[in-house]
Amino acid sequence: MEANSACRCFLLCTVLSLTLQLTQCNVAYDNKALIINGQRRIILSGSIHYPRSTPKMWEGLIQKAKDGGLDAIDTYVFWNVHEPSPGNYNFEGRYDIVKFIKMVHKAGLYVHLRIGPYVCAEWNFGGFPVWLKYVPGISFRTDNEPFKLAMQKFTQKIVQMMKDEKLFESQGGPIILAQIENEYEPEREESGDAGHAYMTWAAKMAVELDTGVPWVMCKEDDAPDPVINTCNGFYCDYFSPNKPYKPTIWTEAWSGWFTDFGGPIYQRPVEDLAFAVARFIQKGGSFVNYYMYHGGTNFGRTAGGPFITTTYDYNAPIDEYGLIREPKYSHLKELHKAIKLCERVLLAADPNITHLGSYEQVHLFSSKSEDCAAFLANYNQKSSASVTFNNRQYILPPWSISILPDCKKVVFNTAQVGAKASQIQMLPTNVELLSWETFNEGLSSIDGDSTFTVVGLLEQLNVTRDTSDYLWYTTNVDIRSSESFLRGGRHPTLTVESRGHAMHAFINGRLSGSAFGTREERRFIFTGNVELHAGRNRISLLSIAVGLPNIGPHFETYKTGILGPVVLHGLDEGERDLSWQKWSYKVGLEGEAMKLISPNTIPTVNWIQGSLKANIKQPLTWYKAYLDEPKGDEPLALDMSSMRKGQVWVNGHSIGRYYTVSANGNCSGCSYSNTFRPAKCQFDCGHPTQQWYHVPRSWLNPTQNLLVVLEEIEGDASKISLLKRVVTND
Numbered sequence: 001m002e003a004n005s006a007c008r009c010f011l012l013c014t015v016l017s018l019t020l021q022l023t024q025c026n027v028a029y030d031n032k033a034l035i036i037n038g039q040r041r042i043i044l045s046g047s048i049h050y051p052r053s054t055p056k057m058w059e060g061l062i063q064k065a066k067d068g069g070l071d072a073i074d075t076y077v078f079w080n081v082h083e084p085s086p087g088n089y090n091f092e093g094r095y096d097i098v099k100f101i102k103m104v105h106k107a108g109l110y111v112h113l114r115i116g117p118y119v120c121a122e123w124n125f126g127g128f129p130v131w132l133k134y135v136p137g138i139s140f141r142t143d144n145e146p147f148k149l150a151m152q153k154f155t156q157k158i159v160q161m162m163k164d165e166k167l168f169e170s171q172g173g174p175i176i177l178a179q180i181e182n183e184y185e186p187e188r189e190e191s192g193d194a195g196h197a198y199m200t201w202a203a204k205m206a207v208e209l210d211t212g213v214p215w216v217m218c219k220e221d222d223a224p225d226p227v228i229n230t231c232n233g234f235y236c237d238y239f240s241p242n243k244p245y246k247p248t249i250w251t252e253a254w255s256g257w258f259t260d261f262g263g264p265i266y267q268r269p270v271e272d273l274a275f276a277v278a279r280f281i282q283k284g285g286s287f288v289n290y291y292m293y294h295g296g297t298n299f300g301r302t303a304g305g306p307f308i309t310t311t312y313d314y315n316a317p318i319d320e321y322g323l324i325r326e327p328k329y330s331h332l333k334e335l336h337k338a339i340k341l342c343e344r345v346l347l348a349a350d351p352n353i354t355h356l357g358s359y360e361q362v363h364l365f366s367s368k369s370e371d372c373a374a375f376l377a378n379y380n381q382k383s384s385a386s387v388t389f390n391n392r393q394y395i396l397p398p399w400s401i402s403i404l405p406d407c408k409k410v411v412f413n414t415a416q417v418g419a420k421a422s423q424i425q426m427l428p429t430n431v432e433l434l435s436w437e438t439f440n441e442g443l444s445s446i447d448g449d450s451t452f453t454v455v456g457l458l459e460q461l462n463v464t465r466d467t468s469d470y471l472w473y474t475t476n477v478d479i480r481s482s483e484s485f486l487r488g489g490r491h492p493t494l495t496v497e498s499r500g501h502a503m504h505a506f507i508n509g510r511l512s513g514s515a516f517g518t519r520e521e522r523r524f525i526f527t528g529n530v531e532l533h534a535g536r537n538r539i540s541l542l543s544i545a546v547g548l549p550n551i552g553p554h555f556e557t558y559k560t561g562i563l564g565p566v567v568l569h570g571l572d573e574g575e576r577d578l579s580w581q582k583w584s585y586k587v588g589l590e591g592e593a594m595k596l597i598s599p600n601t602i603p604t605v606n607w608i609q610g611s612l613k614a615n616i617k618q619p620l621t622w623y624k625a626y627l628d629e630p631k632g633d634e635p636l637a638l639d640m641s642s643m644r645k646g647q648v649w650v651n652g653h654s655i656g657r658y659y660t661v662s663a664n665g666n667c668s669g670c671s672y673s674n675t676f677r678p679a680k681c682q683f684d685c686g687h688p689t690q691q692w693y694h695v696p697r698s699w700l701n702p703t704q705n706l707l708v709v710l711e712e713i714e715g716d717a718s719k720i721s722l723l724k725r726v727v728t729n730d
């Protein structure tokens with residue numbers, strides 16, 4: 001009943017918004033802003049994704065967000081972690097969304113709940129469970145009954161959970177806004193009528209859930225009433241909603257950018273971010289959400305891809321480890337204060353825009369109650385400007401806006417940064433990694449029971465269903481003793497075409513070579529000389545998924561794995577195509593099946609002690625050691641720079657995938673004062689894209705913590721070290 005009446009009044013609000021004053025509505029909107037308890041509000045918000053940190057970190061992150069001047073926290077809802085198999089739900093630990101939202105509420109902040117359930121988010125499969133792909137007849141994100149049924153079921157489930165816990169603002173809770181779908185416009189344009197029908201259905205389905213708070217669709221300019229279309233981007237001052245009675249909302253103000261293994265680190269200068277936000281506010285925007293405010297970590301195999309890094313730091317105001325990043329954090333905090341000083345008049349008046357020169361403008365807000373605020377802008381990328389406004393002189397740095405909450409005094413300029421940059425150190429902890437043991441996976445597993453053989457090459461995901469990154473493809477090759485190469489000629493060459501994402505080739509049990517795709521180019525071709533002998537030879541190809549795609553038209557249909565052709569070149573017969581012979585398949589590694597990562601496993605495994613030095617060059621080796629928790633409360637990280645590629649676990653918790661490939665890019669400088677794009681501000685070229693891997697303290701016991709590392713290629717595990725992150729801000 002409660003929800004019902006809230007919805008009726010919500011519909012009235014939006015349909016007849018301009019004429020009706022509806023005090024019983026808890027969250028409504030008009031052309032200016034969201035209206036919460038009858039009041040227009042400017043909402044400053046930040047994205048913090050609950051599974052990208054640990055419950056122990058949540059309170060601190062939320063408090064820092066509040067201290068940074070935010071009013072709200074925004075999060076996606078991550079379907080694939082909540083429903084790992086159909087009808088089996090998981091809302092425990094890092095996935096305890098209700099607990100997270102209640103913590104936000106307790107801190108006195110609002111929530112924007114972005115249900116999606118497509119979330120993109122550089123998250124595995126864009127947040128869709130992999131099993132969804134195998135529902136008969138399904139096609140994602142279009143007018144398709146099986147998909148709509150599944151999407152509706154999950155959306156209803158989440159909305160019902162929130163209602164049961166009274167978390168919508170209409171029930172006295174913190175959720176003031178909800179999102180359905182996500183950046184659908186590009187897809188809709190591709191899908192034509194079916195896309196439009198689906199989008200319209202999704203909006204209606206969501207609105208009918210009677211939450212009592214408005215729904216948004218970001219990046220979907222056709223969002224039907226009463227759903228609000230919103231903007232995502234580096235700048236959104238060009239954006240206007242599709243109806244004059246909707247507020248101007250920026251759901252993703254990109255505070256930085258994500259990284260992929262092999263790419264550089266991207267940073268967005270805070271001068272430009274603040275400039276972009278000020279531009280949006282002076283234009284009449286009333287809701288800004290930083291994506292991300294805290295990026296965090298893609299623990300386990302949650303990273304999207306392929307090749308999204310385990311760190312999801314995002315160059316956000318709070319760094320991956322939960323520490324404040326200066327000057328970004330404090331400069332935005334000052335910006336938020338300045339905006340709040342203007343809030344009343346911003347929400348009451350429309351700006352009067354006057355040009356003060358070819359690059360200079362004033363946005364003047366004044367109301368009957370004699371409030372007055374002004375935003376003085378200089379869009380010139382090179383030079384400062386001196387402008388006269390209200391008979392006073394103001395100097396405006398290039399590419400900047402000054403905010404005058406009383407139309408006289410400048411309280412903030414977007415380019416004048418007071419805070420000093422954080423000094424970041426990764427210091428030794430003096431914690432020793434003790435009693436190393438190794439287990440060489442070798443190729444022992446591929447003759448095991450769970451191997452099966454078919455003719456031809458299979459698509460990887462269809463076989464693994466993403467239960468593991470790894471799939472073995474094994475075949476035999478018979479070589480006649482008469483082959484010329486056996487008598488001193490050139491060795492044959494093997495070429496393997498893969499749809500991604502990485503591959504190691506083993507010939508007769510020995511690693512012969514590896515090949516890797518990239519985020520941009522999933523496909524790759526392995527080419528290597530192979531040492532074959534007369535008689536039967538064995539070719540074992542380990543194909544590796546490095547995060548499933550999270551974006552692109554119908555990314556659920558993208559293929560992964562070795563689809564061929566697989567060809568031997570340089571035999572007397574010329575080429576021999578192996579694609580259509582018998583191949584044996586084995587999902588996952590032996591060490592995964594034996595649960596080597598678990599601290600509770602009975603040691604049936606022949607771990608080898610004291611073998612570290614001797615084993616350095618062995619591919620597919622598992623390493624384990626024990627470590628104590630260092631004293632103090634600094635965040636911790638493993639330095640994996642002595643290793644190449646694999647995964648790492650602590651006490652059975654997956655820290656994530658590691659890959660120490662060097663960052664390729666153009667790190668030739670970064671100026672704040674022109675239109676930002678990530679390529680303009682690249683850092684750390686020539687260093688590993690990711691060297692340090694966050695180990696949450698809450699996963700550690702005081703002593704005897706089990707560290708397990710799986711190295712695919714080769715590495716020196718004795719050089720792995722535990723570091724503490726010390727950040728000094730003054």
Ligand SMILES: *[C@@H]1O[C@H](CO)[C@@H](O)[C@H](O)[C@H]1NC(C)=O
Nearest residue numbers: 350351352353354355364366
């Ligand atoms: C806007 O400002 C200019 C210059 O101060 C003034 O002439 C004009 O009347 C103002 N317009 C409105 C609609 O207030």
Ligand SMILES: *[C@@H]1O[C@H](CO)[C@@H](O)[C@H](O)[C@H]1NC(C)=O
Nearest residue numbers: 457458459460461462463559
């Ligand atoms: C997936 O595997 C099943 C059987 O394992 C097979 O029947 C089906 O054709 C495969 N689909 C694709 C797309 O490879």
Ligand SMILES: *[C@@H]1O[C@H](CO)[C@@H](O)[C@H](O)[C@H]1NC(C)=O
Nearest residue numbers: 665666667668669670679680
């Ligand atoms: C690197 O970037 C700088 C500045 O954007 C540009 O001038 C230069 O041409 C770039 N170099 C290469 C090799 O692309």
